[in-house]
Structures are given as C-alpha cells and as structure tokens.
Amino acid sequence: MFRGYILVLLLFLFASPAFAAEHLRLATTTSTENSGLLAELLPPFEQANNCQVDVIAVGTGKAIKLGETGDVDVVMVHARSKEDKFVAQGYGVDRRDVMYNDFVLLGPAGDPAGINGLSDVAAAMGKIAATEATFVSRGDDSGTHSREKQLWKAAGVTPDGDWYLEAGRGMGEVIVMAGERRGYTLSDRGTYLAFKSKTDLQIVGEGDQRLFNPYGVIIVNPQKHPHVKVALAKKFLDYLTSKQAQTLITGYRRGGEQLFYVK
Amino acid sequence: MGYLSESFLHALELVFAFDREVQSAVWTSLYTSSGAIILSAVIGIPAGVLLGLSRFRGRRLLVTLLNTLMALPTVVVGLVLFGIFSRQGPLGSLGLLFTPLAMVAGQMVLATPIVANYVLAAVKGADERIIDTAMTLGATRFQAGVQLVKEIRFGVMAAVIAGFGRVIGEVGVAMMLGGNIRGSTRTMTTAIALETSKGEFAFGLALGIVLLSVALFVNLFLNLLQQR
Numbered sequence: 001m002f003r004g005y006i007l008v009l010l011l012f013l014f015a016s017p018a019f020a021a022e023h024l025r026l027a028t029t030t031s032t033e034n035s036g037l038l039a040e041l042l043p044p045f046e047q048a049n050n051c052q053v054d055v056i057a058v059g060t061g062k063a064i065k066l067g068e069t070g071d072v073d074v075v076m077v078h079a080r081s082k083e084d085k086f087v088a089q090g091y092g093v094d095r096r097d098v099m100y101n102d103f104v105l106l107g108p109a110g111d112p113a114g115i116n117g118l119s120d121v122a123a124a125m126g127k128i129a130a131t132e133a134t135f136v137s138r139g140d141d142s143g144t145h146s147r148e149k150q151l152w153k154a155a156g157v158t159p160d161g162d163w164y165l166e167a168g169r170g171m172g173e174v175i176v177m178a179g180e181r182r183g184y185t186l187s188d189r190g191t192y193l194a195f196k197s198k199t200d201l202q203i204v205g206e207g208d209q210r211l212f213n214p215y216g217v218i219i220v221n222p223q224k225h226p227h228v229k230v231a232l233a234k235k236f237l238d239y240l241t242s243k244q245a246q247t248l249i250t251g252y253r254r255g256g257e258q259l260f261y262v263k
Numbered sequence: 264m265g266y267l268s269e270s271f272l273h274a275l276e277l278v279f280a281f282d283r284e285v286q287s288a289v290w291t292s293l294y295t296s297s298g299a300i301i302l303s304a305v306i307g308i309p310a311g312v313l314l315g316l317s318r319f320r321g322r323r324l325l326v327t328l329l330n331t332l333m334a335l336p337t338v339v340v341g342l343v344l345f346g347i348f349s350r351q352g353p354l355g356s357l358g359l360l361f362t363p364l365a366m367v368a369g370q371m372v373l374a375t376p377i378v379a380n381y382v383l384a385a386v387k388g389a390d391e392r393i394i395d396t397a398m399t400l401g402a403t404r405f406q407a408g409v410q411l412v413k414e415i416r417f418g419v420m421a422a423v424i425a426g427f428g429r430v431i432g433e434v435g436v437a438m439m440l441g442g443n444i445r446g447s448t449r450t451m452t453t454a455i456a457l458e459t460s461k462g463e464f465a466f467g468l469a470l471g472i473v474l475l476s477v478a479l480f481v482n483l484f485l486n487l488l489q490q491r
Contacts, residue, residue, distance in 0.1 A: 025361065034461045056361060056442040057457075070350035071360050170460045195462040225350060227358065 022051040024232050025072040027064075029143055030170055032076065032215070033057035035190040035259055037252050044248075045239045051232060059170075061141035067091055067218065070225030073233045076217040079143040083216045092218035098240050099249045099260045100214040103147060104189050105205030106175065107133075108182040121208040122154040129155065132163040134183030136174050139166030143213070148186045151210065175199050188213060190259045215260075270468035277469055278476065284445070285454075285470065289477055292450040295363050295441075296431040299370035300378075303426050307375045308419060311382025312408055316394065326383065332376035337369075337435030344369050345439050361442035366450075369436035374426035381425055385418025386411065420489050424482060431478055451477070 032038060033055055042053045056066065060077040067075040068091045075092065077083060078100075086092045105124060107115065113133040115124040128135050129152075137159070138145040152159050165181070167174045171191040178185040179199035192203070205211075217237055222230040239245050246262045253259075277285050314326060346352050348360040348368075359365045393414050397407035412419060430436075434452040441448030443457060451474040458467035 030460060034457075052446075054361065054442070054444040054447055056444060070355075172460045172462045175462075191462075198462055198464070227350070 022049075022229065022232060023054050024051055024074065024229055024236060025054045025056065026074045026076060026236075027056045027058060027062075027066040027072040028076040029060050029063060029078060030057045031078075031144070031188045031191055034172070034194065035252075036254060037249065037260060040252055041240075041245060041248050044244065045236060048239075049232065049235060053236070059140050060143035060146070064091075067220045070220060070228065073220055073228050073230075074217060074236060075220065076215060077143060078213050078215045079146045080214060080216065082143075082146065083218060086218060091221055091224060093221050094234070094237060095216050095218045096237055096241055097263060098215045098217050099246075099262050100212055101260050102189055102206065103144065103186055103211040103213055104192055104203045105184065105211075106178065106187055106192060106201040107184045107204035108179070109200055109202065110182075111204055112182075113184065116204045118205060119208060121205050121210055122151060124205045125151050126155040126157055128184050129157040129159060132161060134163050134165065134178075134181050135159065136165045136167055136178040136181065136183050136185045138171065138174055138186075139168045140170075142171075144171060144186060144188060147211075147213065151186070154210065175201060189257075190254065193255050193257060193259070196255070266465050267468070270465045271472065273465050273469035274472035277473055284449075285473065287446050288449050288451050288454045288470070289473065291363065291448060292431055292452070292474070293477065293481075295366045295437070295450065296370060296427060298363075298367040299430050300374055300423060300427045302367070302371045303374035303378045304423055306371075307378030307422065307426070308382050308412065309408075310375075311379040311422070312386055312412060314379070315383045315386025316408070316411075329376050329380055329383070333380060335373060335376070337373060337433045338439065340369050340372050341436045341439030344372070344436075348440065360440065361444060361448060363441065363448055365440040366437050366448060369440045370430035370433070373433060373436060374430050377429055378422045378426045381422030382415075382419055385415040385422070388418070389415045417489065420485060424485055427481065428478070431481075432474070 028038070038055055046052055056072060058066070060079045060082065063075050063077050064082055064086050066072045067086065075086070076098065083095060087095050105121060107113070113128045113131045115127045118124045118127070137148055165183070167177055169177070171187055172195055174185055175187055175192065175195045176199060179201050184204070185201070217240055219230060219233045219237065220228045222228040249260045250258065250262055314322070314329070344365065345360065347354050348357070348365050349355055350360070359368070389411060393411050394407045397410045398404070402410065432452065434456055437448070437450045437453050438456065441450065441453065443449050443453040451470060455467045455470045455474070458470060
C-alpha cells in the first residue's frame, strides 16, 4: 500500500519542470515586482540570451543584504545612499541608473493637517508633525522608508509620539492601514494606483523634486563572490539601459497612467 | 461584501481556465510538500516507533522536546536554514538558497516532529503483544517493527496527512527559503501573500480556494489508499 503511495509521490517529485538554461538572480524591491513592469521587461532579455531571470522581491534593505552575502547576482533598488555605500564597501560594481518613478504623499479625505496643495513636501511633513495628525510609516528599512526619514530630516522633525505609527509592513498593507486609521503616509505612485480603489486616501502632495525615486542596478562584485554570473549580469545591465528596454519602461501603463520614466 | 463573491467567481475561473502561473504554483506547492513529507515519513515514522517502544532514561524529556518542536514557528525554521544555506553559511557553496530543494529541507524540518509525534501516539495505542507475537513467530526486531507499523497504518496515515497539511499551507519557509520566484519557487501560499501585497485581495482569496481544493483532492486520494 505504502509502496504505491510513495511511487506516486516520487513521480510528482521528478516530474517537476527540468532546470532550464542559465539562471540570473535579481534581488529587487516589492514595488518593482508588484507594478507588473518586470513581467514586460524581462522576457525579451530571457529569450535573447536563453536564460531565466529569477526575481526575488524584498525590501531594499534586504535586497542589498542579499547582494552583500552573494546570494544574488544583480541588485535593483531605489535608495541612492545605500547603493553608494554598497558599492563603496566593495560589494557591488558597475552601478547604473535605470529609471525613476516618484513618491506621493497620501492623506485622508478631510486633510486634517491642511497640507493639500503645498508644493514643498518638507513643509507638508512639518505640518503633519505640528498638528500631530496620524502618520503611518513603513518602518521596515525599505527604500520608501529611507526616503521618508530623509524628508523628516529636511522638515527638521524627529517623528515620535502616538500619532506616528511604524507598521513594519509592505507598501500595500501600509496604505490600507493608513486608510483605516485616517492617517497620512508616503507611497510610491505605482502601489498607490494599484490600491486606489481600495482606500479613501488621496494624493495631498506630489511633484516635489525630493519625491523623485531613481532606481539603480548593481552587479554583485565577482571578486567578493566568484560564483556571480558576471558576464550574463553585464549583458542584463546593458539590456536595461538599452533603447529597447527604455522604450518598454516608458511605454508601460497601469490603469492608463505611466509609472516609470527614464532620464 | 462584494469582494467575497467576486473571489469565488474568480476561483472558479482559475480552476477552469487553469492559468499557467497558477498551474506552476500548484505544481511547486505539490511537489515540494510531497518531497518534504516523504523525507519526513522516512525519518519520522521510525523515530516515532523507536520512541514508542524503547525505555531509557531521558525518554520523557525527549518526547516533551519533540512535542515542543511541533510548535516551531515557520519563520524561525526559515531564518535558521537561511543562515545555513546562504552563501555566507556553512552549506553556502551548494547554492541551495532560493531553490525548491531549500524549501523541501525547511518543510521537512517542520513536518518531521508532527509525523514522529502522531506515530508515537499510535504506537502507544497499539496492542503491545504485536511485537512479542511477531518475535515468538521468529521475526527479527526489525521485522516485528514493520509488522507493528502495518497494524497501526491508520495512525501512520493520519501522521502523514497531518504533516502534509502543515507544509502545504505554510508560507514562512516557502517565502524565506524559496524567495517566491515566478515559475520556480512560487507556491500557492507565497502567491497568495504576493497578491495580497499587490492589493489583489479577490485574486489572493481565489488562490486560497484553489489551494484548499488541491488539499481536498490529495486527502481524498490518501483516503482511497487507506480504504484498500
């Protein structure tokens, strides 16, 4: 009886899809993966080079950590200061700009802090702190979280108190949470668009230079980690910065809106 | 709530259209969980039988420990094995992290204590004379043990089913060790987590319904085996 059972299970095990050609491991942020862009961007590269790009979508902090430990070949994140540190410490080489999108400041319908229309985002953050309106922070060391901290700094505020909630969760969860608590939050535009129909939050601040969000791509240093597929990684970076890829990036639409821009 | 009914419709659609991504996630879930449960059975069944039959000092402590291991949080297993499989870890050179094999290893760690405990309980409930009878009939200790397992096969099957239930529905190990890579290590549960983070609640719930149906079929299949 058990023999039959085990046989069937073994069949399951070995019938798993055979390992395809070469694999390139890309650690990137959840917002990139969730935007749906990669599903458009990667297949032409995979076909041209007969390889497969394994996307591991985590927060920026963790993506960089995976690069440091050599568990991935390429890192694509959005936190310039961390990227520079990563390269400076010798963990990564050949950093290139790929694209950028932007952050938006979201707030509840009543706009209790009265910041709607303020073009200076730091001033807006300052007002939120001054009125102690609820603010939900990612609190997870992600790229969005780093940017939020920079903005608090620019506003000259150390966020602290009952009004400041550190969620420690992904962007989508934080938007939902901020909506439920009638608070403010900082989000990338792509995730906000995806959640627009599920929340009452509205954009109360956008367009400030300091809300631009550039994505960089870095090869993990093969001198530190010899197993890194550096040749394929280089091709991948060439592809991402090529005209073909850049056209795909600017042409990508979600809900009729453009999410990513190139320089 | 409209979204609950929307999810059910969506689930039906997924089942009948059998979308390729869903197919691959179902497949990954099934074969990693099956691989893990086979290994767990290979380790857990003999361990449970041995623990149930033998008498030695510290046995009760060991049983208590085994009971505690049933409560192992999946993220803790994920964290520990992540440290071991990472390039910086002791087994890093194997390059196992973010492959289905790493998930199988993690899920095996989760399921083995469950299998062993259930088998242990079944052995306790079995007629003690089985072993003696078999031995007087000329069986070796090993053969007597095999005879015992045959007698308590319902208990053993329950152990396997419980272990399978634990691993096919867990998300911590699959996420941390598999990395949720599309077409490679994306399972039903990590796909649900991903869809939830994207705000596709209805789609996530639909996937949940598909997962439950898959589990139902697996259990029906095991039930059928049991009745033979």
